[in-house]
Amino acid sequence: MKFLDDVGETLELTKGPQLTKQLNEEYHKLGQVVKAAGLSKK
Amino acid sequence: MTTTKESAMIYFKKLFAVFTILSTSIAFAADPITIIWPSPAGGGGDIYFRIFSKVIEKEFGVPVVVSNISGGGGSIGVAKMVGSKPDGTTLAGAWTGPISIAPHTLGISYTPDDYIPVMLFSSAPYVICTLTNFPANTATELLDLLKKNPNKYSFVTHGPGGLAQLAATRVFLTFGITQRDIPYKGAGESRVGLLGGHVDMYVGSIPAILQFIQTGSVKCLLVTAAKRAKALPGTTSLSELGIAGEETLLWRAIFVPRGTPPDRTAYLEKILEVSHVHPRL
Numbered sequence: 001m002k003f004l005d006d007v008g009e010t011l012e013l014t015k016g017p018q019l020t021k022q023l024n025e026e027y028h029k030l031g032q033v034v035k036a037a038g039l040s041k042k
Numbered sequence: 043m044t045t046t047k048e049s050a051m052i053y054f055k056k057l058f059a060v061f062t063i064l065s066t067s068i069a070f071a072a073d074p075i076t077i078i079w080p081s082p083a084g085g086g087g088d089i090y091f092r093i094f095s096k097v098i099e100k101e102f103g104v105p106v107v108v109s110n111i112s113g114g115g116g117s118i119g120v121a122k123m124v125g126s127k128p129d130g131t132t133l134a135g136a137w138t139g140p141i142s143i144a145p146h147t148l149g150i151s152y153t154p155d156d157y158i159p160v161m162l163f164s165s166a167p168y169v170i171c172t173l174t175n176f177p178a179n180t181a182t183e184l185l186d187l188l189k190k191n192p193n194k195y196s197f198v199t200h201g202p203g204g205l206a207q208l209a210a211t212r213v214f215l216t217f218g219i220t221q222r223d224i225p226y227k228g229a230g231e232s233r234v235g236l237l238g239g240h241v242d243m244y245v246g247s248i249p250a251i252l253q254f255i256q257t258g259s260v261k262c263l264l265v266t267a268a269k270r271a272k273a274l275p276g277t278t279s280l281s282e283l284g285i286a287g288e289e290t291l292l293w294r295a296i297f298v299p300r301g302t303p304p305d306r307t308a309y310l311e312k313i314l315e316v317s318h319v320h321p322r323l
Contacts, residue, residue: 012165013161023162034143034147
């Protein structure tokens, strides 16, 4: 993990249905955050 | 932290295990792969995927080309992947911005229904950094200075509606701060904006700015995560400011177009998984 260690990033291996679920949840959550921050597309 | 020896052992165990699976997918082995990186060369993700591509080439004999297709906060490159033939030879490396943010902030054509996430590799905060002569030395001093001087200072973004803009805006709004955002095409270019004195604050990934922190020309005052970053143990986290809920993280993942055959996706998943635990990465 040389690159990740050097730059202080965290290994986080996610795949398959779990990844799809995680990204779908994030997609909808950040949609709400964007709206609250006034950054929604005009 | 994983040691180099432990990393090597993990890697070789996974490499051995995957050969049996790959032997049934030999028809794919000669197909060259293009990984679209939707940002200019020189940023942390670009460096990461170029190392990644060399590992795949060396260990699996699969030719890999990294293609930088930038613009639109990463959405142009992702749209290129979405529109490519779904045969598993064109992939996109992408981060949080063009996948989870840009669809809400820009008028782009794709949705989560248009791609398949194959694998997510890493997670990290963004950082807010300045040149060392900037008149604030802590996160609290920075926020106080910005609040007292609306629109006096500027910060880089990777285009409107991207991760950097969202990460900074979430923090700034919480403290009633308004400053000017200056769009750049990616972390590699935005750090040049900071180093050249064209903007006051860098907002972006750690890898792209780390060498300048280490040489003393840049200082980072805030990470956009609830916890401090391993690479910057002296930099304040959002929890310490009482706003852990405003965390914005950068992840990196690989995607293929919707319609890519499951056996091809499974093949890619295996070589990516093995390559990812290579000691160089």
